[in-house]
Amino acid sequence: MNTIAAIATPKGVGAISIVRISGDDALEIAKKLTKKDLKPRYATLSKLYDYNNELIDIGLVIYFKAPHSFTGEDVVEFQCHGGYAISKLILDTLFKYGVKPAEPGEFTKRAFLNGKIDASKAEAIAKLIETRSKEGAKLLSKQLEGELQKFVENVRDKLIEIMAYAEVFIDYAEEDLPETMDKDIKDRLNSIKELLEKTLEASKRREGMLSGYKVAIVGKPNVGKSSLLNALLNTNRAIVSDIAGTTRDTIEEDIQIGQHLIRIVDTAGIREAKDEIEKIGVKRSKEAIEKSDIILAVFDATSFTKEDEEILNLIKNQDKDVIVVINKIDKGLKIDLNKFKDFPIVTISAKDDISPLTRKIEEILDTYNTEDNYILISARQVNAVENALQEIKNAEEFLNTGELELFSYNIQNAIREISSITKPFEYDEMLDKMFGSFCVGK
Ligand SMILES: Nc1nc2c(ncn2[C@@H]2O[C@H](COP(=O)(O)OP(=O)(O)OP(=O)(O)O)[C@@H](O)[C@H]2O)c(=O)[nH]1
Ligand SMILES: [Mg+2]
Structure with a gap:
């Protein structure tokens, strides 16, 4: 991957600013500014030089060796003195060495593409940066720990079990369907429907969080x-x-x-x-x-x-x-x-x-705020759950009419919809939508 850079801290006066670079050439280019070797995961106090070898600042430089970094690539962080001017000088130097400016959300996008985080976590990061609500921040931290991921896996596993049942049904098709099995599958579908409905309801009610x-x-x-x-x-x-x-x-x-x-x-x-x-x-x-x-x-x-x-x-x-x-x-x-x-x-x-x-x-x-932990935090996630619910309702009808292939087809669709919360399938469009709303440097 080409190497990208951005200022990771807000514009304005502060004690320190952080400039971050990520990509194949991150280490090599960082060394051009520090004139020093950088040991992974060590904070190195170093002078920082511009393209003409003039001193810009003295700061802490940290090298994160791939894959043990936020993006999964080689990453170097320059912690320089606060204020826009110094960080901008560092950034300009990096650009002169051929580094590209990062797009909004590009660091997180790379983390996602390299399998460091799933889609639900990427969205949680975006919201976490934005939210001013303390309880909202707590909820989002839970999502970052994978609460929503667990929910998705739970629903998906249940649907896969139902699919397995459906296969057995198809084999039985010539004979009479055992009634206990029919009831069992209906009960399972109902419990998933209830769970999805409850989640949608809770998410709507707590949108304000x-x-x-x-x-x-x-x-x-x-x-x-x-x-x-x-x-x-x-x-x-x-x-x-x-x-x-x-x-x-x-x-x-x-x-x-x-x-x-x-x-x-x-x-x-x-x-x-x-x-x-x-x-x-x-x-x-x-x-x-x-x-x-x-x-x-x-x-x-x-x-x-x-x-x-x-x-x-x-x-x-x-x-x-x-x-x-x-x-x-x-x-x-x-x-x-x-x-x-x-x-x-x-x-x-x-x-x-x-x-x-x-x-x-x-x-x-x-x-x-007393109910279940996970809520859906984006319109994309709400949409996926609504679609999955609809597919399950369609499947139910085919179960009633005994059209088992169609039943199975709709359950598959439901699985795909629910999985899309963590692993989007309309890849490119989804990625643009998801990461375009980030700020530069994240
Ligand atoms: N004694 C007393 N007067 C109050 C109290 N609260 C408001 N007032 C007075 O009631 C009057 C109306 O107050 P506002 O806050 O403008 O009322 P409002 O409901 O916003 O009125 P509108 O904007 O016209 O709809 C003012 O003279 C206030 O000083 C209170 O708790 N005790
Ligand atoms: Mg008034």
């Missing part, structure tokens, strides 16, 4: 939604006033509650809108409800009106988690809480203390 669960603050005007947002953020992010209809548009911000990354959305108060802009705002508020994982429905502790009644109806028809937030409790509780008996209720003062609410949010999010 990586990008932030969406929590929408809704209610009629003036109940203190924006005050609540500000309290959650600990800043004066949104304008707060006693004029009803202050917030015109949705406002989104990220916060961390416990282990969870949350995307909190403040919305325009929902009421019969007076002007065009407000109408659009109200429409957006309703859309925010649709898109959220948790709804914080805010009410004023001192009065309950027809507009509140409408909010209550709106949240009653949702199949998502709702927390009823009774705000302005500092003014005293003057409404009947019985109306909200279907929901968990917290009473707070956005001006004073909102900790009962953050505790409740954390409690709910903790329950999202």
Whole structure:
């Protein structure tokens, strides 16, 4: 393989920067910069020289001999002083020696092509770099350890067993099929179907783990939604006033509650809108409800009106988690809480203390995270599981009609689909899609 190079650390000022090269000539070219021998897996303190033998920097150089490196090729890392200028000088020198600039994700792509990691792990690496969620990072680390790989192998093994059964069936075809076997195979298919459905369901529910669960603050005007947002953020992010209809548009911000990354959305108060802009705002508020994982429905502790009644109806028809937030409790509780008996209720003062609410949010999010470990982290993986499920359903029909060759054919397709999570079959297209979204240097 030709030798590629990239700066592996972010641009900007920092204590050190790392320039990485990988490929057949990595060692030979590295020696041209260090003028020194490099022992595999040793950190060597060395001067680094440019193409004209002028000193660039003094840094640590580490040589990873193939195949014991991230990419599986010869890799050399130059740990130089931080800042863009020095690392760029090293990079330019490498290019002069014939090294090629790495494409986004090319290091990981090479790791994949050399069998160092499978496709599900490559995707976990990409997400791990991006995610700002602590629990998301933990989940992705599990995937890097091979959780998803185990899941794929488990499903595949079960399907292969079923295939073996099908072969026996085909041999029996002339005679009567033993009934116990028929039932056994159906039971096995059902258990796989259930597992795949459960996985899809869990993945959808926990999509927010990586990008932030969406929590929408809704209610009629003036109940203190924006005050609540500000309290959650600990800043004066949104304008707060006693004029009803202050917030015109949705406002989104990220916060961390416990282990969870949350995307909190403040919305325009929902009421019969007076002007065009407000109408659009109200429409957006309703859309925010649709898109959220948790709804914080805010009410004023001192009065309950027809507009509140409408909010209550709106949240009653949702199949998502709702927390009823009774705000302005500092003014005293003057409404009947019985109306909200279907929901968990917290009473707070956005001006004073909102900790009962953050505790409740954390409690709910903790329950999202108690099930099985693996979830599907990319649309590609979700698609593969959906396709496998469809193939299994098709197979089932052919089992019922006794068309066993077709049954076997569909089971084979299901095996291919599920295997594609770790080993993609539409190779080139898949590779481009998968690695193109990486950053350069990874
Ligand atoms: N006493 C008291 N007043 C509050 C509390 N929370 C908010 N307010 C006041 O209630 C008024 C409305 O607050 P906002 O946060 O702007 O209300 P909103 O729900 O965002 O209103 P719209 O954006 O118009 O929909 C402001 O005058 C706030 O200072 C509270 O806990 N106690
Ligand atoms: Mg507001």
